Amino acid sequence: xxxxxxxxxxPRPLSSTVPLRLELGWTVSRHARRxxxxxxxxxxxxxxTRRPELVAVAAPALVLLFVWRGPRPRAxxxxxxPSATRAYEGExxxxxxxxxxxxxxxxxxxxxxxxxxxxxRGADRAAADRAAGGGNGAGQATLALExxxxxxxxxxxxxxxxxxxxxxxxxxxxxxxxxxxxxxxxARHNAAVVRGRLANRVGDHVSRSSGxxxxxxxxxxxxAGDRQRSINWAATTRRGRLQVxxxxxxxxxxxxxxxxxxxxxxxxxxxSVDHSLRGALGVARxxxxxxxxxxxxxxxxxxxxxAPGMGERQFFRLLDAIVVGRAxxxxxxxxxxxxxAALPPGAAVIAFSPLLDARFVxxxxxxxxxxxxxxxxxxxxxxxxRARRGLDRLAERIWQMERQAIRxxxxxxxVTVVRWDGADVLALPVDRRARQGAGRRR
Amino acid sequence: xxxxxxxxxLGAATTVWSSVPLGGTGWPGGPLVVIAALCVVAGVVRLxxxxxxxxxxxxxxxxxxxxxxWADRLxxxxxxxxxxxxxxxxxxxxxxxxxWHTGLLAVLVVCYLLAVNRAExxxxxxxxxxxxxxxxxxxxxxxxxxxxxxxxxxxxxxLSGWLDILAALAAMAAGGLALPV
Numbered sequence: 156x157x158x159x160x161x162x163x164x165x166p167r168p169l170s171s172t173v174p175l176r177l178e179l180g181w182t183v184s185r186h187a188r189r190x191x192x193x194x195x196x197x198x199x200x201x202x203x204t205r206r207p208e209l210v211a212v213a214a215p216a217l218v219l220l221f222v223w224r225g226p227r228p229r230a231x232x233x234x235x236x237p238s239a240t241r242a243y244e245g246e247x248x249x250x251x252x253x254x255x256x257x258x259x260x261x262x263x264x265x266x267x268x269x270x271x272x273x274x275x276r277g278a279d280r281a282a283a284d285r286a287a288g289g290g291n292g293a294g295q296a297t298l299a300l301e302x303x304x305x306x307x308x309x310x311x312x313x314x315x316x317x318x319x320x321x322x323x324x325x326x327x328x329x330x331x332x333x334x335x336x337x338x339x340x341x342a343r344h345n346a347a348v349v350r351g352r353l354a355n356r357v358g359d360h361v362s363r364s365s366g367x368x369x370x371x372x373x374x375x376x377x378x379a380g381d382r383q384r385s386i387n388w389a390a391t392t393r394r395g396r397l398q399v400x401x402x403x404x405x406x407x408x409x410x411x412x413x414x415x416x417x418x419x420x421x422x423x424x425x426x427s428v429d430h431s432l433r434g435a436l437g438v439a440r441x442x443x444x445x446x447x448x449x450x451x452x453x454x455x456x457x458x459x460x461x462a463p464g465m466g467e468r469q470f471f472r473l474l475d476a477i478v479v480g481r482a483x484x485x486x487x488x489x490x491x492x493x494x495x496a497a498l499p500p501g502a503a504v505i506a507f508s509p510l511l512d513a514r515f516v517x518x519x520x521x522x523x524x525x526x527x528x529x530x531x532x533x534x535x536x537x538x539x540x541r542a543r544r545g546l547d548r549l550a551e552r553i554w555q556m557e558r559q560a561i562r563x564x565x566x567x568x569x570v571t572v573v574r575w576d577g578a579d580v581l582a583l584p585v586d587r588r589a590r591q592g593a594g595r596r597r
Numbered sequence: 598x599x600x601x602x603x604x605x606x607l608g609a610a611t612t613v614w615s616s617v618p619l620g621g622t623g624w625p626g627g628p629l630v631v632i633a634a635l636c637v638v639a640g641v642v643r644l645x646x647x648x649x650x651x652x653x654x655x656x657x658x659x660x661x662x663x664x665x666x667w668a669d670r671l672x673x674x675x676x677x678x679x680x681x682x683x684x685x686x687x688x689x690x691x692x693x694x695x696x697w698h699t700g701l702l703a704v705l706v707v708c709y710l711l712a713v714n715r716a717e718x719x720x721x722x723x724x725x726x727x728x729x730x731x732x733x734x735x736x737x738x739x740x741x742x743x744x745x746x747x748x749x750x751x752x753x754x755x756l757s758g759w760l761d762i763l764a765a766l767a768a769m770a771a772g773g774l775a776l777p778v
Contacts, residue, residue, distance in 0.1 A: 185676075186714040192679045193686075193706065200690050207765035208696035208746035212686060212703040214769050215735035216710075219728070263718060282718075321728040322714055 174234045174255075177315065177328045181227050184318065184325040190216040225319055231256040233315055233330055240333065244340040247275060247301045248310065250332065254283045255293035257317055265314040266298045267329075271337070272310040273301040300332075304424045305339040305432065307478050338474045339429065342437030344581035347445055348503060348530055358407020359445045366404020373401045409450070409463050409499045410442045415508030415515045416455035421536040430534040430577035431507035432477055437581050438505055443470050450497060451476055454508075454515055458490070460497040490518045503528045509535035510561055510572075523568045531565065531572045532581070600716030601644045607709040608637030608681060614702055615685040618692075629688045636681035643672050644716050678713050682706050700743030704736065742769050 183191075197213030200206075231254055238249040254262050262283035268274050283294025300310050313330040353362045361370045374390045377397035390398035412435040419428045439449045443465060450463030451473055461476045463469075490498070498504075504527045508515055523529050541547075562572045575581055612633045619626055646669065689702055711732075745768040746761065 185717070186710070189676065189679050189682070189710050189713070192676070193682050193710065196683045196686050197703075200686055201762050201765070204690050205759060205762065206690065206694050206699075206746075207761040208694065208699040208743060209686070209690065210762060210765040210769060211696075211700050211739050211742040211746060212706065214738045214742045215703065215707045215732075217769070218735035218738055219731060261718070318718070321731070322718070 174232045174253075175330060176230055176232050177330070178230050179228060179317065179326045179328060181324045181326045184322050187220060187323040190220050194220065219321065220323065226258070227319060227324060228256055228258050228260065228317075231262075231315070231317070233313075235313060235330060235332060237333060237335065239335075241336045241338065242302050243338050244302055244305050247299050248335060249278075249297055249299045250313070251295065251297050252283070252313065253293050253295045254315065257283070257294065258292070259320065261318045261320070261322075262294050263316040263318075264296050264298060265316070266300055266311055266332075267314060268300055268311040269309060271302070271304040271306060271308055273303045275299045275301050302335065302337040305337045305429070305478065307334055307336050309333070310335050310337075336474075336478050338478055339432040339436055341440050342433045342575075342577075342581040344434070344437035344441050347441050347447075348505070348528075353406035353408050354501065356407045358405055358447060360406055360408060360447075361403045362406040364404050365401045366406075368402045368405035370403040370405070371400060372403040374398050375401055407445075407447045407465070408442075409448045409502035410438075411450045411452055411463065411498055411502045411504050412439060413452045413454060413504055413506040413508075413518075415506065415510075415512065416453050417512040417515055418509060420509055420511065425536055425577060427509040427511075427534050427536060430536065430575070431532075433577065434507050434532055434534060434575060434581050435505075436473065436477075439470060439473055443467070448499075449473070450499075450502075452490075452493065452497060454490075454518065458493060460493055462494075462496040463499060463502070490521060498527075501526070504530070506531045507534055509533065510558065511535065516561055516565070519565060519570055520568055523565075523570050529570045531570055533562075533572055533574045534577060536577065600712065601641060603712045604644060604709065604716050605637070605641045607705060607712050608640065609634075611685055611702065611705040611709050612637060612681070614698075614705055615688045623691060626688065626691055629684050629691070633681050633684040633688060636677045636684060639672060639675070640677035640681060640713065643677060644713070646672060647717070678710060682710065696743050696746040699746075700739060703739055703743075707735075707739075738769060 194213040194216035197209050197211075197216070201209035201213070234253040236251040236253075238251070242248055250266065252264050254264075263280065264283060265280040266274060268279075278297075278299035281296035281298055283296050285292065285294050298313075302310060309332050311332050313332060314327055315330065316325060316327045318325045347360075353360055361368060365372055374387050375398065377386065377399050381399045385399045385401075387398045387400045414428070414431045414435050416428050416431075419426045421427055421429070435451065439451075442449045446465060448463035448465045449469060451461040453459040459476070459480070461472060464472065504522055506515075506519060506529060508519075508531060510516060510531070510533055519529055519531060565572055612630065615633070616626065616630045619630070685702070685706060689699055692698075742765050745765050748764075
């Protein structure tokens with residue numbers, strides 16, 4: 156779920172990029188136990204059956220077990236250096252592991268991913284290579300993990316195993332990997348919904364009023380003060396009076412992304428909140444590229460918000476607000492309690508919701524009645540129908556009709572509802588509505 | 598992969614070597630061969646599955662998935678190679694005494710366990726070269742003990758078998774103490 160505001164105050168755990176001294180506890184290895192069992196079985200069978208040749212079976216095992224000895228290190232130093240501390244879902248992070256103080260013992264490294272990360276086949280285990288370790292006896296290996304789900308977490312642990320040369324003694328020790336911020340992968344989206352009236356701020360969207368943009372809007376008669384370079388000589392010749400070209404003003408808009416976190420439905424990694432955040436980030440990317448101001452409001456047990464801003468920095472603020480929880484917050488989930496900075500008047504509101512919570516539907520109605528242009532992206536991961544029996548099918552049908560009624564009532568208010576399953580390109584459903592405008596007039 | 602293949606071949610060779618001739622083992626011979634073969638196969642499967650990336654299961658995994666997880670845990674935790682070695686030795690004792698055959702079987706079993714040891718690790722084989730001298734001396738000891746066992750017993754009666762075992766143990770201890778390790 157979303158990070159709480161208290162998470163911000165919590166100190167980040169120490170990174171494991173500094174060398175970590177690990178005390179070793181040696182035990183008899185699996186191989187030694189097998190040899191011991193073989194020797195014991197050989198001797199026991201020799202005694203029971205009174206056949207001396209079975210002692211020969213025990214001989215090599217006993218020699219290997221009792222003759223082998225050698226000094227074993229009591230501690231080693233391990234340094235784990237991640238290739239990145241921030242990544243998007245599905246990206247891989249490489250960990251460069253350096254082990255020193257192991258002497259001539261063999262070192263094997265295995266990465267164990269935790270919940271939210273995946274092992275990369277062929278890159279999750281390796282032997283520490285002395286040749287790559289810098290020549291001072293240290294061993295080095297590079298392992299990799301794939302981040303599967305967004306959130307701030309330790310992606311896994313590193314198992315460091317040491318064996319003596321005969322593999323009679325072994326020790327296993329674990330190192331927790333440093334925390335990594337995994338951001339939701341922004342959905343692919345490139346269709347910006349532009350409202351009819353835009354704020355009086357320079358941007359990339361063509362507005363209806365004339366201004367100093369580059370989009371041609373018409374021709375009018377010259378008045379004193381007009382620039383000479385805008386004279387349309389063809390029209391002037393035709394009409395016999397000086398005519399000038401007029402251009403549409405280019406303005407930016409405020410966009411507030413409203414994420415419904417009241418309910419989280421679906422399979423792990425593909426829940427409604429996961430889809431909402433991926434969609435919201437995709438939309439944010441599009442609007443920020445168009446020099447719009449984008450803000451974020453989480454609608455959950457309590458409201459959390461990030462005031463609209465513009466530029467690349469705002470995109471990373473949004474990511475941090477999602478993963479770390481660096482955002483303002485207010486108790487309760489009443490949209491009217493939001494400060495004016497969080498929800499500027501006239502902003503376009505794009506809501507991502509499974510539309511399961513009545514309070515959120517009421518909030519959408521409230522926003523529309525306060526003249527906000529509202530577009531709802533429905534992200535309920537329903538999948539194929541599983542109803543087999545007649546009663547189940549009837550219940551499902553009633554539920555579908557109730558949802559249809561919600562969509563209809565929102566549509567009557569001028570709130571556009573589009574569906575998105577989280578897999579397709581988000582541009583497809585939004586693009587159709589972009590031409591109609593986000594909020595139709597009643 | 599080559600290590601696992603070596604384990605499979607050595608396991609099969611050991612089982613076959615201990616079971617021939619199958620007719621001379623009586624009724625327990627058949628089940629023991631099956632048990633030994635099953636243990637060898639399970640051990641090979643364990644080695645092939647050891648590096649498999651485990652899929653992340655949801656909180657409420659289905660019955661089939663839970664069963665697969667349980668089987669996987671069982672496969673990884675049970676000492677299959679030990680089971681194979683012991684059943685092979687028991688199978689050998691069911692035959693009449695044949696010291697040179699048993700000696701060769703001992704070589705095969707130890708090679709099988711060493712191959713398992715090698716296949717279990719991602720560490721390069723160069724690391725294990727240090728124990729080559731020890732392996733050679735233990736092979737010599739094995740030949741010595743087998744030779745002692747092949748010497749025909751001079752005495753008859755209840756104690757003759759025990760004395761032969763004592764002689765073999767003494768030869769092994771003496772050889773072990775004389776090792777230049």
